[in-house]
Amino acid sequence: MTDISIPKEVRPHEYRVALAPSGVHALTRAGHRVFVEHDAGLGSGFDDEAYRQVGATIVYSHEEAWVRGQMVLKVARPTNEEFALLSENQIVLGFMHLAAGRREKIHILKENGACVIGWETVQQEDGFLPVLRGISTIAGRMMPQIVGRFMQNDHGGRGVALSGCPTVPPAEIVILGAGTFGSEAAMALAGVHASVYVLDIDNRKLERLNQRLAGRGVTMAATDYNLRKVVRFADAIIGAVYVPGERAPILLTRELLRTMRPRSLFVDASIDQGGCAETSRPTTHGNPTYVEEGIIHYCVPNITSVVGRTTTHSLTHATLPYLLAIANEGLEKATRRYPELARGINICRGEIIHEGLKHALGEEVSS
DSSP states (O other), rough: EEEEOOOOSSSTTOOHHHHSSSHHHHHHHTTTTEEEEEETGGGGGGOOOHHHHHTEEEOOHHHHHHHHHHHESSSOOOOHHHHHTOHHHHHEEEEEOGGGHHHHHHHHHHHHHOOOEEEEGGGOOTOOOOTTTHHHHHHTTTHHHHHHHSGGGGTTSSOTTTTTTTBBBBOEEEEEOOOOHHHHHHHHHHHHTTTOOOEEHHHHHHHHOOOOOOOOEEEEEEOHHHHHHHHHHHHHEOOOOOTSSSSSOOOOHHHTTTSTTTTOEEEETTTTTTSSBTOOOOSSSSSOEETTTTTTEEEOOOOOGGGGGHHHHHHHHHHHHHHHHHHHHHHHHHHOOHHHHHHHHEEETTOOOOOOOOOHHHGOOOO
């Protein structure tokens, strides 16, 4: 029997919870004890009674929710104070994005010896990211509503309608990256008749997306020449670059941003990994944008937190097989069953495990 904790998310405008009642039911049926913090699921539409009915115990202290479980299930990256509550016999799982976090977190985790698994770095041999994919799909499909909103005049934008009209061309949207997020954003934006241009360095990704778009968008090699060309006419640029475990590369320099149309929009979906523009800094759903170099920047790391119910269900479906394996068999056997889970271990027993994280942190953490 394994004790599993689900604390309430504490970051502003965070409505997701690590596991829906359906996932808790699967764990309790397997003989495990699940402790859910009071009101942890409210943002996703699950009250305490929904968790009680599937066998969970409700706890009323945030600290207790962290210390009761041998496994601690999170969505967003924990705060320093939360990480400090962990001990070496605990495993914490969630979207950690440690490469872009403050270095104090790394030192806290090295000292307390806890095992940290980042869902965003759980990666299969062929590069597939089984947990991140669902979140990226949802976020990508939200792009029409986000881009459309912040191109409006009342949000400081240029006043360009995504779809245009019979006598006026649609908005020109450039997407940097043809991974899951970029591809889903392209399909969603093409679906509302925006003009879509997608750049990537991976020809295979471009080929797959080109087939899906079926003539409704343009795919291009991400050369410096092409990037400089599309930046000049874009009404909105979406940064969708991701390297597992590492900081996002800077693709948009301040110099390039100055060549964009005034009051155009830049959405940095890579901000949870540090951002792909020189001018990017994290924002929140409460204050999502700022203007720099005359360009509106939208840099919200937890884009899907405002569709909490959909995201929580998706996260539950993606993570439950891994959670059951760890709870039933222990981490070592679970990683043999699911090798991609081993690739998701960022830090364990005081050591940095993930190669991408090692590369991102460099000598700052070596001792």
